[in-house]
Amino acid sequence: xxxxxxxxxxxxxxxxxxxxxxxxxxxxxxxxxxxxxxxxxxxxxxxxxxxxxxxxxxxxxxxxxxxxxxxxxxxxxxxxxxxxxxxxxxxxxxxxxxxxxxxxxxxxxxxxxxxxxxxxxxxxxxxxxxxxxxxxxxxxxxxxxxxxxxxxxxxxxxxxxxxxxxxxxxxxxxxxxxxxxxxxxxxxxxxxxxxxxxxxxxxxxxxxxxxxxxxxxxxxxxxxxxxxxxxxxxxxxxxxxxxxxxxxxxxxxxxxxxxxxxxxxxxx
Ligand SMILES: [Fe+2]
Ligand SMILES: [Fe+2]
Numbered sequence: 001x002x003x004x005x006x007x008x009x010x011x012x013x014x015x016x017x018x019x020x021x022x023x024x025x026x027x028x029x030x031x032x033x034x035x036x037x038x039x040x041x042x043x044x045x046x047x048x049x050x051x052x053x054x055x056x057x058x059x060x061x062x063x064x065x066x067x068x069x070x071x072x073x074x075x076x077x078x079x080x081x082x083x084x085x086x087x088x089x090x091x092x093x094x095x096x097x098x099x100x101x102x103x104x105x106x107x108x109x110x111x112x113x114x115x116x117x118x119x120x121x122x123x124x125x126x127x128x129x130x131x132x133x134x135x136x137x138x139x140x141x142x143x144x145x146x147x148x149x150x151x152x153x154x155x156x157x158x159x160x161x162x163x164x165x166x167x168x169x170x171x172x173x174x175x176x177x178x179x180x181x182x183x184x185x186x187x188x189x190x191x192x193x194x195x196x197x198x199x200x201x202x203x204x205x206x207x208x209x210x211x212x213x214x215x216x217x218x219x220x221x222x223x224x225x226x227x228x229x230x231x232x233x234x235x236x237x238x239x240x241x242x243x244x245x246x247x248x249x250x251x252x253x254x255x256x257x258x259x260x261x262x263x264x265x266x267x268x
Pocket of ligand 1: 039040176177
């Protein structure tokens with residue numbers, strides 16, 4: 001099984017970059033399934049139902065989220081009607097939506113799980129390692145091919161999570177820090193791993209936000225309005241190949257695809 005995962009989509013430039021890059025990436029990798037993290041899709045803050053459909057229309061199979069899940073209020077009831085939108089499973093059990101989904105296509109089934117870390121994250125969540133087994137049990141009734149988007153801040157927590165679940169899932173891909181790491185590998189138990197996939201959006205920026213207001217804040221310590229960058233649009237992520245029988249990873253490869261957009265280099 002061949003899969004593509006793309007890191008956090010930041011604002012309209014990120015969405016446009018994904019729309020532009022996906023046809024190229026599909027041709028290059030011929031993926032069976034495509035997963036993206038959409039937690040910053042709405043101007044950097046969460047996602048709306050309209051944007052969920054805009055992204056799914058690009059033949060994306062699953063959208064994962066993170067600490068920005070609830071930023072747009074209209075998304076709360078929407079989880080009921082769109083199971084392909086998932087949020088971290090270790091949110092309180094009272095939260096709308098689910099933290100995992102199994103999708104199918106081309107006679108194949110693929111499980112996607114979203115989890116969130118606890119170190120230096122804005123909201124306290126349940127232990128992601130202890131909470132995973134009951135979810136894995138349900139997903140493995142349908143497929144051995146499983147990707148976990150582990151949304152977390154620190155490299156150490158992400159690496160520890162990867163080792164904790166090594167051999168139990170096919171791929172662990174980190175998100176949230178928006179900077180792609182160069183540590184893509186297959187762990188000893190057969191799980192493909194990368195600490196962070198990176199992000200989709202304007203890369204001449206501070207992790208997707210325009211530099212100028214952020215530099216102003218650093219200098220003056222005054223609050224500023226942060227805007228999303230459209231400069232140097234680029235799509236970051238990974239391609240992975242999975243043995244369909246065993247669920248073990250065969251390959252992981254980093255993706256950094258620059259794209260040309262009409263808005264390239266302009267202020268957004
Ligand atoms: Fe993010
Ligand atoms: Fe995040």
